[in-house]
Amino acid sequence: MTSITLFGLCAAVLIGLGVYGLIVNPQPLRKILAFNLIGSGVFLFFGMIARRGAASGLGGDPVPQALVITGIVVAFSATALAVALLLRLDAAGGPSGLDDAVDGES
Amino acid sequence: MMAGLVLDGLLALLVLAVAAWTIGVCQTFAATVGFTVYGLLLAVVWMRLAAPDAALTEAAIGALTGVLLLRAAIQLAPSEAGLNRLRPALKLRLLAGTLAFAITATLAAVVFHLPEPAPTLVPQVTAQQASTGLGNAVTAVLLAFRAIDTLLEAVVLIFALVAVWSLAPDAAWGGIPGAQIKGGSGDVRAYLSRLLPPVGIVIAFYIFWVGADFPGGKFQAGTLLAAMGLLATMAGLIQPPPVASRGLRWALVLGTLVFLALGLAGMPLAGAFLAYPEGWAKPLILLIEAASMLSIGVTLGLLVIGYPAGQAEQ
Structure with missing residues (x-):
């Protein structure tokens, strides 16, 4: 067991947690949050792959690292758009929850 | 261990x-x-x-x-x-x-x-890195080897902002984005937003400048600039310009325009789109990074502020 494997497993659990939260939490904002958790898990997984590619003095493969940086910024812009949609829906008096998410609750 | x-x-x-x-x-x-x-x-x-x-x-x-x-x-x-x-x-x-x-x-x-x-792609990166004149391998990948990704990402940011703005109610279109915040000159937000931005802006430019050779670069610097702008905005000390403002729109696309122009200039000068002429890679990359830093900072800050809501919905 190395630190690299450890963070790889950590990423796997984060993705699982995110998927669970995305399905189970009825609040749309919580779904956005869970989706971000999945995203960060995927980035971390990629970072783990980059770390494995360490060679000739570099701590990790710079190509996946650069792609992760791009990914983090794009994920932020998608989150901002999702939040803006949600706030607009709320301001327009739209439904606050997603029906099928709370289907069958007591 | x-x-x-x-x-x-x-x-x-x-x-x-x-x-x-x-x-x-x-x-x-x-x-x-x-x-x-x-x-x-x-x-x-x-x-x-x-x-x-x-x-x-x-x-x-x-x-x-x-x-x-x-x-x-x-x-x-x-x-x-x-x-x-x-x-x-x-x-x-x-x-x-x-x-x-x-x-x-x-x-x-x-x-x-x-x-x-x-x-691993480390051997290929280190073999080619000298031609870019950059000491930071990640910056070399972002601005030279995979420049097309970085260019398209800047475009994605602008599209996201256009999408956010287009959620504005018809009556508020063209107005000042976000909720209007009344500033209290005596509260702690106002104090912090006078104290921190001078330091934050210097650090942002430092991170941008060292990004060529050490960890840092335009994304990190631009995000820091956005944070400083947000701080002053949320304290009510400054107001974002209206979304119809021509100057603001130029600021948003400046980075992408510089990137595209130099990328196109690479076709006759270096033989490929987004290629840099021999010996000119580093100054051109710094120019792209400087323009992108400003555009990214403005775009990210405005993404957080949101669409123009007008007076009725606050």
């Missing part, structure tokens, strides 16, 4: 605990606070994975995401109050749990069966 592994293990447990709390806690506001903490912890994980550039980005973007989500949580609190009390059916939770477990188990199995030796 052993101490490092134990520390990494504790860090991973802390990250997972905060993530689980973010998913499981009842109040949405508490979840967003948890998510902000989670972003900072992830930055530490990136350091442990020897990716300081990603760590800087995660810390900076994580803070912006935190502001965005916290504000949304406060605004949505009245309409979400009812949803907070709902518990999803046991059947749904079991199914979701099974699915999540299956995904995690598959990924964990993948972790233990990765190809050996690990595939």
